[in-house]
Amino acid sequence: LEDNTVPSIIKEDKFQELLIEEGSEILKSCYEKGSKNNYNIKTELTGEDSNQLYSFMDTYFSLNNGFTILAIEEPESHLHPALQRVIYKDVMEKNTSLLMTTHSPYITSVAPIDSIVHLRHTSNGTSIKTTAALNIGKRDRVDLERYIDIKRGEIYFGRGVILIEGVAEEYLIPSFAEKLGMPLDSKGIICCNVNSTNFEPYVKFLDALGIPYVVITDGDYYLNVKEGEKTVPKFGLLKEEDHEDFGFDGNDRIKQILINCKGFTEEQIPVEYDKQDKLFSEHGFFVGVHTMEIDIMSEIKELSHEKKILNNLFSELTLGGLKQKKNFSVELEQGKYISCLNKLESSHSGIGKGRFAQHFSVVCTENHIPEYIKGAIESIYKRVDEL
Template sequence: MQLRKIRIRNFRNFADMTIEPFPTPAVVVGENGVGKSNLLHALRLVLDPDLSDRRRQLQPDDIHDGSAPLAEGTEVSVEVELSDFDTDPDAQSELDGAIVATGPLVARLTYLFRPRKSLGVVLGTAPARKLTPDDYNWTIFGANDPSNAMLSAKRYAALSVLPALRNAEDDLGRADRSPLTRLLRELPPAEDNVDRALAQMQAARDELSRDPNVRAVRRMLRERVKTMAGPQLDLVMSLAFAGRSEDLLRTVRLFVDPFGTRGVERTSTGAANVIYLALLLERLRLRRQAGDGEDTLLAVEEPEAHLHPSLQRHVFAHLLGEPNRLVLTTHSPHIAAVTPISSMVLLAESAGNTRARIVPPGLLTPEQTADLQRYLNVTRAEILFARYVILVEGAAENYLVPALAAAAGFDLDGHGVVVAGVDGTDFAPYAQLLGPNALDRPFVVLTDGDIATSDTAKRDRTKGVIVSAAEPGLWRAQGLLQIQDAEAYEYFADRLQGMAELELPDSGTRLGRDDLVVEASNAGVYVGRHTLEVDIAPLLADEMVTAFNELA
């Protein structure tokens, strides 16, 4: 089973947000405060069997700022759709009342929080009095009927959230919280081995109970209680050692050396978190293979906590390369760099509301996807967390653009601007990724003019047609306009074809070129005259000579 869609209305950051299709696995990225944790909490409202009913009863600050406040009557809903259970009869039976589509099967579960019907509140009109949380109730229903309560469905299609501020060492050291204990319950030792171990432990316990000091402790405790409470508290106490099979499993501890001397608390926090996550994933794998149902979706907040960058890349490249029901929220470009393009979910704020963007299936060609996956390294992965992006060709621009911005008194980092080099001139995959049909992030392109006089033709990869070799920078701009601005593209294409056929005059500028450069810049594509180094020489000639002499 997998999560295929989520829609959140009027909850915290989200006025009305839909993610469809919801990727599996999913990596949710975005700036601080944009709602990554709130997205997971919204999922918990529907799917987490361990979330208490009290926490499902929302409060005024849970309502989106742009909707009617709780006091005036509002409605919050979180709708999820589940699929991939066509061959699972247990899931079909459990979700029978929630199925909304067949071939393949799709089930819909919705958390709904609204005023009690007895109050007669009509949404959109002012109630007779200000409402309080006690005037609301919540339900989880199947399909499209709010009266079709399905509160138990969350125990089958369950969500388990591993919070960011977890204490893996403490949890591993406590049997009631340790995923090791739960894993051993899923895969318990053979009954004969358990019985034999318990018999040996019983003999050892009997021997210890006869020890003079143990008997002295028992006697002292009896006398102290009798003195304190008198005869009205008539207790007959004894000391013994637990001896059930469950107790035996709870005593198994995890060590990080082959001799059983160093407990998990003796390793690093990062290593403890990796061990903790591995135990959880193994238990979930066994539960999914069991015949009695339960198909848990695991969500992990900020898994990069306490992990060295190279370890982040290795661990999550492995996890995200496997087919699993995993949701991660992260600020780490190291994790983003190894995330498949199809798994990315970008949350971004717009006019006081958070919206979600994914890369729709089929938008990128296999070649573009491979290019992005290959070159979206740690540095370039920062574009997923940026407010604005400047795409440039390579190393020279990567150094010069930030330096020019600083000299002009503009703090790129302070404004969330990232300069990303594509190591070449093929901007099209990045423009598709950041463009309006995918992640929809503000970006501009800075590219060389590369004026050429050769009559030889070449194929324009962004259009798939033969174009002139003259003015390659403007031909690149045309391909990008086709992605970003259809209206500007038509105007640009008509004029560029004729202009590029002109001979290059002595002045070095073809008639009409400057107008096309301005037109491209209006669409966020800035085309130089030659190359950046040549174009910038008249502006910084003295500084460049000084720098060269110092370095030489």
Template sequence: YEEDDEALLGSRIDMSDIFKHISVVYVDALRDVLREMKNNRNPVKRIMETIESKISSDNVESLKTIIQQLNETITSVPEIRKIGENINRQLNSIIGSVYSPNLLLSSTMSDDMGSLAKFLSMKPEQNIDLDLLGLGHLNMIYLALKIVEFEACRSRELLNIMLIEEPEAHIHHHIQKTLFEGLNLQKNYTQILMTTHSVHLAEVSEISRMNVLKSFNGKSIVMNPANNLNSFAKEKLKKNNLNLINAVERYLDVKRNGLLFSKGVILVEGDAEEILIPQIVKKLFGINLDELGIGLINVGSTSFEYIASLFDDDRIQRKCAIVTDLDEQAIPSEHRLYKSTAQEKGQARKEKLSSLFNENNWVNCFYANTTFEIEFLDVNKENILTYVSPIIDDAFKDKKTITAYKEEIQSEQYLERNLAMLKLANHVGKGWFAIELGEKIDFLIKIPKYILNAIAFACQEIVDLSIYKKILLHTIDLYEETTELSALSASLKTSDTADLNIAIISLLEYFGKDEDVVYLIN
């Protein structure tokens, strides 16, 4: 069997020596690629050791002859030969000719094939030094070398495992995708495990081959987003022909797959919520959703059940809040914006979501009785003209129209002001209206309670006393200074962990239950 092809049949494995046949390489996130490629155990050297026996005897003899000739040529260079003569002369002058050895300075480059690796180095085609390449290029070269090394060694290794931490380091996101797909092709002989924070890598990955890690109460929880997902589609959604895993993978583009990295998730149905909610939270609480660990995802429809199904005891154990409209009729029935079936559909949607997720501790639904725009108007009617007046002025040229909108949007008549708000949003475009509104809001802004409840639900596993402290310090700055408030502020700033809770409770009592910040924290 000595002539058998080991690349095809594999080598004989002694079970007592099994660990010698398992190759594990860890590629650190803070890797020094240049140093790795120049050390004695670099990938090129290992590849040379593997292929040494495969070099033909004719080539071996030819190389040995060339190396011997090179050694002789180097040694015969007059300047080099003279160094040896000078050394001998100095020895003679120091200890005399009787005791001094006669030395010869010669080139002794080894003709052993294994030693040739140290003379081999990677060089770009442009003939520039590796040191001048960017870190991204060096990372890709190193990963390619490791794959080639594994391919060369696979006839003698039982298992090759490559652990890559943050392969996206210093690499443009377009190349990240290509790199990931390229590494994916190596699965026949190498098990590659990657850790990443890159939404671009997550976009081209498959959730069935992905684990999400969650740190909670000092432990790490491993969660697979695809676990029993197709069973959910059949049993709960009654979709017998739907491969929900594949559908979700196609849906999770670079924008939406942020939910895989978020510590809590809010799903919304449109552009207005996606644009305006983060701005209101920042203005009102002095903190952004990222600091709360919340990813806000625009589903772009009311089909929440497909994405919300990712959050479950079997899959991703993170809080997911669904924010949607019940679309109760709140404008005159004779107007074209009145949709006779909207309320019925809203109620049907609520019943459907309740039946799917009522027993799921990770998913909860929060409803606007009407629409987001009308709910926003309802809680901000005292200051609404301050926010929308500049938008109305820009949207219309006719002074009568401008005056009419401003009067109607402040009307005491519920249906009239709601209609004015919806007409304005539709005229400007709901997404663009939200953008303009976000630029006009100030610290007096109010946030609808159903959205506050959604935020509180989504971040309940994340927020701690330090987050509450930051929110309250921001709120204090919005109030007129008083002796009592100054004392409470000083207590909040100087309290240690043990007393911080008491300081927070005291401030909540001072602000009163009507404040949004009090409602959120409570």
């Protein structure tokens, strides 16, 4: 099945003949003389050299022995997941022209991201998109390929996608959607944790595929503070009414995505944060105020039942004693949410944000859901329904 356009060994007389052809410099880069005066291909070729060599050989050294295209339909049928990956490694990675149709995340998780032709049903017929012209840098490409592992290979099959920052959101967003009466699975919506705030390559990727998406990210509020002649952002503070010179790191990040991915100019993005949030939401970006945990606490500051749920859960999970449990309860009541979050993350409590979110997802109520998360879930539901 392998494409033999590029031979691994060329006899000396043929090599000398090829050297007179236009573009033959690539031969000297890719072949070295062996012990029997034949020329052997070097074991490691860059992608650019490989493409140039293929083009040269296809023009001047065609073997005229036919060209094979291997087509496989649904290779996952009756095949163990481990063997599905073997198909890719043993067949797809060879120099073979291959067409494969699949619904298997085991195969899509290891397929090159620039080799995808994505078909999806819409009310206007079948939409066909390709990642062949995906315009992202080398580092972002590596991040994407590492990201789309077996867990996230299903991103291709979602009717809609929610991009989130971390594991806490991974537990809570599906649960919040259930509480709102908008379960994600029933709409084919996938919640994808990118383990960072670097959403840009994923936005470009989903735009290339034409898959509807929303992004949920922390606001990461900061106060601009004078330090000598410089003004520096100070994080770890709650937003107060008397704060005048402040900002949101989340808004700054989304603003840059609109410029880099959506064709906006700096001047087209309003300075006022309420207007920014309106613009962002229209394009599928939903930004909190602080972190999600603090925004949840802020949401229930007047709700005793919902605060009791958080207190009880902390008391059940913490390794600390009665004093720590009481301090958490008092600080939650006093609105000292940063201190409460620090206790969740503290080694003394032994909880961590991920574990807390996992248990909280079972007992949370609709009242715990911050407005920006409600907006994101409602938005992705609407976008999927419009297909």
